[in-house]
Amino acid sequence: MSTSNLPDPNAVWPAGMRIEVLVPEQLEFLLFARSALKLSANGVPPLDHHPDGGDTYRLAPSLAAQLDIIWIGDWQRTFQQFEPISTEVKPPDFVTQHLLDTVDDEDLWEAVSGTSEVWDTVLDLPAYYAWLRRWRIAPQVPVGYESEVRALPAVIEAWQGGLTTIIDLPYKGYFADRISTTHLVVSSETRHYADSYSRGWQPPLPDSPADASTQGTPMTSPLPPESVGLPAAVATYLERVTSPTPADALAAFSAEAVVIDDGAMYRGSEEITGWLTRTVTAFEYTTTLLGSETDGTATTVRNRLEGNFPGGVVDLRLLFILDAATGLIRALTIAP
Numbered sequence: 001m002s003t004s005n006l007p008d009p010n011a012v013w014p015a016g017m018r019i020e021v022l023v024p025e026q027l028e029f030l031l032f033a034r035s036a037l038k039l040s041a042n043g044v045p046p047l048d049h050h051p052d053g054g055d056t057y058r059l060a061p062s063l064a065a066q067l068d069i070i071w072i073g074d075w076q077r078t079f080q081q082f083e084p085i086s087t088e089v090k091p092p093d094f095v096t097q098h099l100l101d102t103v104d105d106e107d108l109w110e111a112v113s114g115t116s117e118v119w120d121t122v123l124d125l126p127a128y129y130a131w132l133r134r135w136r137i138a139p140q141v142p143v144g145y146e147s148e149v150r151a152l153p154a155v156i157e158a159w160q161g162g163l164t165t166i167i168d169l170p171y172k173g174y175f176a177d178r179i180s181t182t183h184l185v186v187s188s189e190t191r192h193y194a195d196s197y198s199r200g201w202q203p204p205l206p207d208s209p210a211d212a213s214t215q216g217t218p219m220t221s222p223l224p225p226e227s228v229g230l231p232a233a234v235a236t237y238l239e240r241v242t243s244p245t246p247a248d249a250l251a252a253f254s255a256e257a258v259v260i261d262d263g264a265m266y267r268g269s270e271e272i273t274g275w276l277t278r279t280v281t282a283f284e285y286t287t288t289l290l291g292s293e294t295d296g297t298a299t300t301v302r303n304r305l306e307g308n309f310p311g312g313v314v315d316l317r318l319l320f321i322l323d324a325a326t327g328l329i330r331a332l333t334i335a336p
Contacts, residue, residue, distance in 0.1 A: 037053070039068045039071055043298075048189060074116055082165070135188075163181065165184070176199065229294070230294070230299065231320075233322060285306060
Protein backbone atom coordinates (compact mmCIF):
# COMPACT_ATOMS: atom_id res chain seq x y z
CA MET A 1 0.00 0.00 0.00
CA SER A 2 1.34 3.40 -0.96
CA THR A 3 1.93 5.64 2.02
CA SER A 4 0.73 8.59 -0.09
CA ASN A 5 -2.84 7.38 0.48
CA LEU A 6 -2.52 7.46 4.27
CA PRO A 7 -2.87 10.43 6.63
CA ASP A 8 0.37 12.26 7.21
CA PRO A 9 1.40 11.35 10.76
CA ASN A 10 3.08 14.75 11.03
CA ALA A 11 0.01 16.70 9.90
CA VAL A 12 -1.03 19.39 12.37
CA TRP A 13 -4.62 20.63 12.60
CA PRO A 14 -4.21 24.38 13.20
CA ALA A 15 -5.39 25.69 16.54
CA GLY A 16 -8.56 27.70 16.13
CA MET A 17 -9.55 26.18 12.77
CA ARG A 18 -13.27 25.39 12.94
CA ILE A 19 -15.29 24.12 9.99
CA GLU A 20 -18.92 23.10 10.50
CA VAL A 21 -20.60 20.15 8.77
CA LEU A 22 -24.26 20.67 7.85
CA VAL A 23 -26.83 18.20 6.53
CA PRO A 24 -29.67 20.65 5.71
CA GLU A 25 -33.03 18.96 6.13
CA GLN A 26 -34.75 21.25 3.61
CA LEU A 27 -32.34 20.11 0.90
CA GLU A 28 -32.76 16.46 1.89
CA PHE A 29 -36.53 16.89 1.72
CA LEU A 30 -36.38 18.41 -1.76
CA LEU A 31 -34.05 15.66 -2.99
CA PHE A 32 -36.53 13.07 -1.72
CA ALA A 33 -39.42 14.91 -3.41
CA ARG A 34 -37.59 15.07 -6.73
CA SER A 35 -36.83 11.36 -6.71
CA ALA A 36 -40.14 10.09 -5.26
CA LEU A 37 -42.20 12.18 -7.69
CA LYS A 38 -39.88 11.44 -10.62
CA LEU A 39 -39.36 15.12 -11.38
CA SER A 40 -36.72 16.38 -13.80
CA ALA A 41 -33.08 16.19 -12.68
CA ASN A 42 -32.70 19.99 -13.06
CA GLY A 43 -28.93 19.65 -13.09
CA VAL A 44 -28.79 18.13 -9.58
CA PRO A 45 -26.83 14.84 -9.21
CA PRO A 46 -28.65 11.52 -8.60
CA LEU A 47 -29.02 10.15 -5.08
CA ASP A 48 -26.81 7.48 -3.56
CA HIS A 49 -29.81 5.74 -1.99
CA HIS A 50 -32.87 5.92 -4.24
CA PRO A 51 -35.92 6.37 -1.99
CA ASP A 52 -39.03 4.23 -1.89
CA GLY A 53 -41.75 6.82 -2.35
CA GLY A 54 -44.32 4.72 -0.50
CA ASP A 55 -47.79 6.15 -1.09
CA THR A 56 -46.47 9.30 -2.72
CA TYR A 57 -49.09 10.77 -5.04
CA ARG A 58 -48.95 9.58 -8.66
CA LEU A 59 -48.79 12.74 -10.73
CA ALA A 60 -50.67 13.64 -13.88
CA PRO A 61 -48.28 15.10 -16.52
CA SER A 62 -49.70 18.64 -16.17
CA LEU A 63 -49.27 18.62 -12.38
CA ALA A 64 -45.77 17.16 -12.69
CA ALA A 65 -44.77 20.09 -14.90
CA GLN A 66 -46.03 22.60 -12.32
CA LEU A 67 -44.35 20.80 -9.42
CA ASP A 68 -41.12 20.69 -11.38
CA ILE A 69 -41.08 24.48 -11.48
CA ILE A 70 -42.06 24.82 -7.82
CA TRP A 71 -39.20 22.44 -6.99
CA ILE A 72 -36.69 24.58 -8.88
CA GLY A 73 -37.84 27.71 -7.07
CA ASP A 74 -37.66 26.00 -3.66
CA TRP A 75 -34.20 24.59 -4.41
CA GLN A 76 -32.83 27.97 -5.48
CA ARG A 77 -34.42 29.77 -2.53
CA THR A 78 -33.10 27.21 -0.01
CA PHE A 79 -29.56 27.60 -1.31
CA GLN A 80 -29.79 31.38 -0.93
CA GLN A 81 -29.38 30.94 2.85
CA PHE A 82 -25.77 29.95 2.21
CA GLU A 83 -24.91 33.11 0.30
CA PRO A 84 -22.71 35.68 2.08
CA ILE A 85 -24.72 38.16 4.16
CA SER A 86 -24.27 41.76 3.13
CA THR A 87 -24.01 44.36 5.90
CA GLU A 88 -24.70 47.21 3.51
CA VAL A 89 -27.93 49.08 4.25
CA LYS A 90 -29.80 49.84 1.05
CA PRO A 91 -33.40 50.07 -0.19
CA PRO A 92 -35.05 46.90 -1.52
CA ASP A 93 -34.12 45.94 -5.04
CA PHE A 94 -36.61 45.59 -7.90
CA VAL A 95 -37.48 41.96 -7.15
CA THR A 96 -37.95 42.52 -3.41
CA GLN A 97 -40.03 45.67 -3.91
CA HIS A 98 -42.24 43.92 -6.46
CA LEU A 99 -42.80 41.06 -4.00
CA LEU A 100 -43.69 43.48 -1.20
CA ASP A 101 -46.13 45.34 -3.44
CA THR A 102 -47.95 42.36 -4.93
CA VAL A 103 -47.95 39.49 -2.38
CA ASP A 104 -49.95 39.27 0.86
CA ASP A 105 -48.25 38.42 4.16
CA GLU A 106 -49.06 34.70 4.09
CA ASP A 107 -47.77 34.19 0.54
CA LEU A 108 -44.79 36.45 1.25
CA TRP A 109 -43.76 34.21 4.13
CA GLU A 110 -43.90 31.13 1.89
CA ALA A 111 -42.01 32.98 -0.85
CA VAL A 112 -39.02 33.80 1.35
CA SER A 113 -38.86 31.00 3.90
CA GLY A 114 -38.30 27.35 3.23
CA THR A 115 -40.15 24.98 0.97
CA SER A 116 -43.66 25.24 -0.44
CA GLU A 117 -46.54 23.64 1.46
CA VAL A 118 -47.63 21.69 -1.63
CA TRP A 119 -45.10 18.92 -0.89
CA ASP A 120 -46.94 17.90 2.27
CA THR A 121 -50.03 17.12 0.18
CA VAL A 122 -48.36 14.92 -2.46
CA LEU A 123 -45.58 13.11 -0.56
CA ASP A 124 -45.71 10.12 1.76
CA LEU A 125 -43.98 11.69 4.77
CA PRO A 126 -43.42 8.38 6.65
CA ALA A 127 -41.59 7.14 3.52
CA TYR A 128 -39.44 10.26 3.62
CA TYR A 129 -38.41 9.68 7.24
CA ALA A 130 -37.74 6.00 6.51
CA TRP A 131 -35.43 7.04 3.65
CA LEU A 132 -33.62 9.47 5.94
CA ARG A 133 -32.95 6.72 8.46
CA ARG A 134 -31.59 4.40 5.74
CA TRP A 135 -29.21 6.82 4.09
CA ARG A 136 -27.95 8.09 7.43
CA ILE A 137 -26.90 4.60 8.53
CA ALA A 138 -23.40 5.54 7.40
CA PRO A 139 -21.98 7.56 10.29
CA GLN A 140 -21.86 11.31 9.83
CA VAL A 141 -18.25 12.15 10.52
CA PRO A 142 -16.90 15.46 11.85
CA VAL A 143 -14.33 17.53 10.03
CA GLY A 144 -10.93 15.97 10.67
CA TYR A 145 -11.91 12.57 9.24
CA GLU A 146 -9.19 10.72 7.31
CA SER A 147 -10.09 12.21 3.93
CA GLU A 148 -9.79 15.76 5.29
CA VAL A 149 -6.47 14.92 6.93
CA ARG A 150 -5.18 13.64 3.60
CA ALA A 151 -6.22 16.97 2.04
CA LEU A 152 -5.04 19.04 5.01
CA PRO A 153 -2.97 21.62 3.05
CA ALA A 154 -6.00 22.34 0.84
CA VAL A 155 -8.31 22.42 3.88
CA ILE A 156 -6.09 24.94 5.66
CA GLU A 157 -5.84 27.11 2.54
CA ALA A 158 -9.63 27.04 2.12
CA TRP A 159 -10.18 27.92 5.79
CA GLN A 160 -7.70 30.78 5.55
CA GLY A 161 -9.61 31.95 2.46
CA GLY A 162 -12.90 32.10 4.37
CA LEU A 163 -14.42 28.60 4.21
CA THR A 164 -16.51 27.89 7.30
CA THR A 165 -19.01 25.18 6.33
CA ILE A 166 -19.28 21.82 4.55
CA ILE A 167 -22.76 20.88 3.26
CA ASP A 168 -22.99 17.07 3.19
CA LEU A 169 -25.64 15.71 0.78
CA PRO A 170 -26.53 12.13 -0.26
CA TYR A 171 -25.38 12.44 -3.88
CA LYS A 172 -24.13 9.34 -5.69
CA GLY A 173 -20.39 9.02 -6.25
CA TYR A 174 -17.85 11.82 -6.16
CA PHE A 175 -19.19 15.35 -5.86
CA ALA A 176 -17.47 18.48 -4.55
CA ASP A 177 -18.47 22.04 -5.41
CA ARG A 178 -17.15 25.18 -3.68
CA ILE A 179 -20.36 27.19 -4.14
CA SER A 180 -19.04 30.26 -2.34
CA THR A 181 -16.06 31.49 -0.39
CA THR A 182 -17.65 30.18 2.81
CA HIS A 183 -19.41 26.97 1.71
CA LEU A 184 -18.39 23.65 0.13
CA VAL A 185 -21.02 21.11 -1.01
CA VAL A 186 -19.88 17.47 -1.07
CA SER A 187 -21.42 14.04 -1.36
CA SER A 188 -21.19 11.81 1.70
CA GLU A 189 -19.21 9.32 -0.37
CA THR A 190 -16.64 12.00 -1.16
CA ARG A 191 -16.00 12.62 2.52
CA HIS A 192 -15.64 8.91 3.23
CA TYR A 193 -13.70 7.55 0.29
CA ALA A 194 -12.68 9.97 -2.46
CA ASP A 195 -8.91 10.28 -2.99
CA SER A 196 -9.46 13.42 -5.06
CA TYR A 197 -11.26 15.25 -2.24
CA SER A 198 -8.71 18.06 -2.18
CA ARG A 199 -9.78 19.52 -5.53
CA GLY A 200 -13.17 20.42 -4.07
CA TRP A 201 -11.55 22.79 -1.61
CA GLN A 202 -10.38 25.13 -4.34
CA PRO A 203 -11.86 28.67 -4.34
CA PRO A 204 -15.05 29.12 -6.40
CA LEU A 205 -14.57 30.27 -9.96
CA PRO A 206 -15.90 33.73 -10.80
CA ASP A 207 -18.98 33.87 -12.99
CA SER A 208 -18.03 32.89 -16.52
CA PRO A 209 -17.77 35.90 -18.81
CA ALA A 210 -20.67 36.33 -21.17
CA ASP A 211 -20.21 34.95 -24.63
CA ALA A 212 -18.80 37.53 -27.02
CA SER A 213 -21.93 37.29 -29.15
CA THR A 214 -24.23 38.19 -26.24
CA GLN A 215 -22.18 40.37 -23.89
CA GLY A 216 -23.72 43.81 -23.50
CA THR A 217 -26.58 43.19 -25.93
CA PRO A 218 -29.46 45.52 -24.99
CA MET A 219 -32.70 43.61 -24.66
CA THR A 220 -34.64 46.52 -26.09
CA SER A 221 -33.28 45.62 -29.53
CA PRO A 222 -34.49 42.63 -31.59
CA LEU A 223 -32.84 39.35 -30.60
CA PRO A 224 -33.28 36.75 -33.36
CA PRO A 225 -32.53 33.26 -32.02
CA GLU A 226 -29.53 32.71 -34.29
CA SER A 227 -27.80 35.83 -32.97
CA VAL A 228 -27.54 34.57 -29.39
CA GLY A 229 -28.09 30.83 -29.72
CA LEU A 230 -31.35 30.87 -27.79
CA PRO A 231 -34.41 28.70 -28.48
CA ALA A 232 -37.00 30.56 -30.52
CA ALA A 233 -39.59 30.82 -27.72
CA VAL A 234 -37.02 32.21 -25.27
CA ALA A 235 -35.78 34.78 -27.79
CA THR A 236 -39.38 35.78 -28.56
CA TYR A 237 -40.13 36.27 -24.86
CA LEU A 238 -36.99 38.36 -24.28
CA GLU A 239 -37.70 40.56 -27.30
CA ARG A 240 -41.39 41.16 -26.62
CA VAL A 241 -41.33 41.53 -22.84
CA THR A 242 -39.43 44.83 -23.20
CA SER A 243 -41.52 46.11 -26.09
CA PRO A 244 -44.29 48.75 -25.76
CA THR A 245 -46.77 45.83 -25.63
CA PRO A 246 -45.22 43.32 -23.20
CA ALA A 247 -48.36 41.17 -23.14
CA ASP A 248 -47.37 40.07 -26.66
CA ALA A 249 -44.76 37.87 -24.97
CA LEU A 250 -47.63 35.54 -24.05
CA ALA A 251 -47.27 34.01 -27.52
CA ALA A 252 -44.07 32.33 -26.33
CA PHE A 253 -45.91 30.38 -23.57
CA SER A 254 -47.97 27.21 -23.75
CA ALA A 255 -51.60 27.40 -22.65
CA GLU A 256 -50.87 25.58 -19.35
CA ALA A 257 -47.64 27.46 -18.57
CA VAL A 258 -46.52 28.41 -15.07
CA VAL A 259 -44.41 31.43 -14.08
CA ILE A 260 -42.69 31.78 -10.70
CA ASP A 261 -41.35 35.28 -10.13
CA ASP A 262 -39.29 35.20 -6.92
CA GLY A 263 -41.78 32.93 -5.17
CA ALA A 264 -45.10 34.25 -6.51
CA MET A 265 -46.80 31.87 -8.95
CA TYR A 266 -48.89 32.68 -12.05
CA ARG A 267 -50.74 29.90 -13.89
CA GLY A 268 -52.30 29.94 -17.34
CA SER A 269 -52.69 32.63 -19.98
CA GLU A 270 -54.85 35.06 -17.99
CA GLU A 271 -52.60 35.23 -14.91
CA ILE A 272 -49.42 35.38 -16.99
CA THR A 273 -50.83 38.22 -19.11
CA GLY A 274 -51.61 40.19 -15.94
CA TRP A 275 -48.13 39.48 -14.59
CA LEU A 276 -46.49 40.60 -17.83
CA THR A 277 -48.40 43.86 -17.86
CA ARG A 278 -47.94 44.74 -14.17
CA THR A 279 -44.30 43.73 -13.86
CA VAL A 280 -42.96 45.40 -16.97
CA THR A 281 -44.88 48.68 -16.62
CA ALA A 282 -44.16 49.19 -12.90
CA PHE A 283 -40.80 50.90 -13.58
CA GLU A 284 -38.67 52.20 -16.42
CA TYR A 285 -35.54 50.12 -16.95
CA THR A 286 -33.15 48.66 -19.50
CA THR A 287 -32.13 45.01 -19.68
CA THR A 288 -28.73 43.60 -20.64
CA LEU A 289 -28.21 39.96 -21.49
CA LEU A 290 -25.15 38.76 -19.54
CA GLY A 291 -25.11 35.16 -20.73
CA SER A 292 -27.11 32.01 -21.33
CA GLU A 293 -26.84 28.24 -21.48
CA THR A 294 -29.14 25.53 -22.80
CA ASP A 295 -29.32 21.90 -21.68
CA GLY A 296 -32.04 19.93 -23.44
CA THR A 297 -35.37 21.63 -22.81
CA ALA A 298 -33.93 23.88 -20.07
CA THR A 299 -32.41 27.30 -20.84
CA THR A 300 -30.93 29.61 -18.21
CA VAL A 301 -30.54 33.31 -19.02
CA ARG A 302 -28.71 35.86 -16.87
CA ASN A 303 -30.03 39.42 -17.18
CA ARG A 304 -29.03 42.73 -15.62
CA LEU A 305 -31.78 45.30 -15.05
CA GLU A 306 -30.93 48.98 -14.55
CA GLY A 307 -33.62 51.59 -13.97
CA ASN A 308 -35.60 53.77 -11.60
CA PHE A 309 -36.67 50.95 -9.26
CA PRO A 310 -35.32 50.78 -5.67
CA GLY A 311 -31.66 49.81 -5.72
CA GLY A 312 -31.21 50.79 -9.36
CA VAL A 313 -29.50 47.57 -10.51
CA VAL A 314 -30.33 43.88 -10.09
CA ASP A 315 -29.02 40.70 -11.74
CA LEU A 316 -31.64 38.01 -12.40
CA ARG A 317 -31.55 34.39 -13.50
CA LEU A 318 -34.39 33.22 -15.72
CA LEU A 319 -34.87 29.46 -16.02
CA PHE A 320 -37.04 28.46 -19.00
CA ILE A 321 -38.42 24.92 -19.36
CA LEU A 322 -39.72 24.27 -22.86
CA ASP A 323 -42.38 21.88 -24.04
CA ALA A 324 -40.49 19.21 -25.98
CA ALA A 325 -43.32 18.80 -28.50
CA THR A 326 -44.20 22.45 -29.27
CA GLY A 327 -41.04 24.32 -28.29
CA LEU A 328 -43.13 26.80 -26.25
CA ILE A 329 -42.32 27.84 -22.68
CA ARG A 330 -44.16 25.61 -20.23
CA ALA A 331 -42.45 27.04 -17.15
CA LEU A 332 -40.39 30.12 -16.26
CA THR A 333 -38.70 30.76 -12.92
CA ILE A 334 -37.16 34.18 -12.17
CA ALA A 335 -34.93 34.76 -9.16
CA PRO A 336 -31.84 36.80 -8.21
